[in-house]
Amino acid sequence: MDQVFEIPEEPNVDPVSSLEEDVIRGTNPRFTFPFGILFSTFLYCGEAASALYMVRIYRKNSETYWMTYTFSFFMFSSIMVQLTLIFVHRDLAKDKPLSLFMHLILLGPVIRCLEAMIKYLTLWKKEGQEEPYVSLTRKKMLIDGEEVLIEWEVGHSIRTLAMHRNAYKRMSQIQAFLGSVPQLTYQLYVTLISAEVPLGRAVLMVFSLISVTYGATLCNMLAIQIKYDEYKIRLGPLEVLCITIWRTLEITSRLLILVLFSATLKLKAVPFLLLNFLIILFEPWVKFWRSGAQMPNNIEKNFSRVGTLMVLISVTVLYAGINFSCWSALQLKLADRDLVEKGQNWGHMGLHYSVRLIENVIMVLVFKFFGVKVLLNYCHSLIALQLIIAYLISIGFMLLFFQYLHPLRSLFTHNVVDYLHCVCCHRHPRGRVENSEPSVDAEERQSIV
DSSP: OOOOBOOOSSOOOOTTSOTTTTEEEOOOOOBOOOHHHHHHHHHHHHHHHHHHHHHHHHHHTTOHHHHHHHHHHHHHHHHHHHHHHHHHHTGGGSOOHHHHHHHHTTOHHHHHHHHHHHHHHHHHHTTTSOOSSEEEEEEEEEETTEEEEEEEEEEHHHHHHHHHHHHHHHHHHHHIIIIIHHHHHHHHHHHHHHTOOOHHHHHHHHHHHHHHHHHHHHHHHHHHHHHTTTBOOOOOHHHHHHHHHHHHHHHHHHHHHHHHHHHHHGGGHHHHHHHHHHHHHHHHHHHHHHHTOOOOSOSSTTOOHHHHHHHHHHHHHHHHHHHHHSOOSSEEOTTSTTOEEOSOOHHHHHHHHHHHHHHHHHHHHHHHHHOOOOSTTOOHHHHHHHHHHHHHHHHHHHHHIIIIIOTTGGGOSSOHHHHHHHHHHOOOOOOOOOSOOHHHHHHHHHTOO
């Protein structure tokens, strides 16, 4: 469940709770203002308005190719955003003609934002009153190094608001990696070859960059929630700051390298980039085919096999879009109902960053030795060095997060130091046993970091 309410550090124990199950009764949930929904809607509207403005400018200047690509990236991401919101809210099975019409004219996020704000204001006016329809939610939580089970009563209205938040988190990722990444890359390419930065294009690139960074940060948070679904997760300001710096450096350096490489080779760069994307796209399907497993038929109870196949294709395209520009923080597993590998796979992460680093170095060397003088008063060697250093710094922040700032790092069987020690020294790391006796478990968790 999404983080709609805050959890106190030391929940009060309800004497009515079952002592046999060691369940702690949490206090009543406190809902928070939906800042994330407003911010996601603002990014969607801002990027859409600036993209349409640049389409108008390109058309006025008879720049047909620039206009076509800018409009295509905007339309594709907007349509996928509408489909995502309709799928999460299950609108096709409901009688909501106004919502469907707003989605049809690509204003679905706006009407959904209004619905979420109305729901929040309703909860705010009824604060302190007991809801007639409630349900129980149980989550594990680490308090003072010990694992406890906490139970809450969650009202129907709060669950509805949580559904809006979850929908907007997924919408932000769709917009970021299927719309903002190609849009930002293309506008940077146009800026590089035209040697000018008009105000409208600058605004579009700023909105796209913020959208990509926000989407990548949410990708990390959702990955943690999916992998540790049984736990209540709290991310503090320091953890969010580390993730944001990590993702910003990783994405900006990667996209700038792609732009410089494309500007150097022009059309010759297309086969390389297309092959790169297709390998990421078909990798999960090849693993699924080699495993011999059957297609999961319980992703959504009302879906036919064709509907399930369409969902799997959409998820695979999003997965490829994320991994093309940054690490997805999840490994796709099409044979599983949850569609993801929930284990902490250090090998997958290490392989991704190793391959991407080699790719970036090759593309930077191509730019250095074969690139034309695209940036006046700047040395190609200095640009190449700065981009590689920025990517290495992003990897450093990633390692810092997983080693010291991950909210559930005490649950790792092995941490980052163990994996690096195993790879570099070819020695087997000392195993750490999970789910042992309570006193031994607490002692081991304190010694992991």
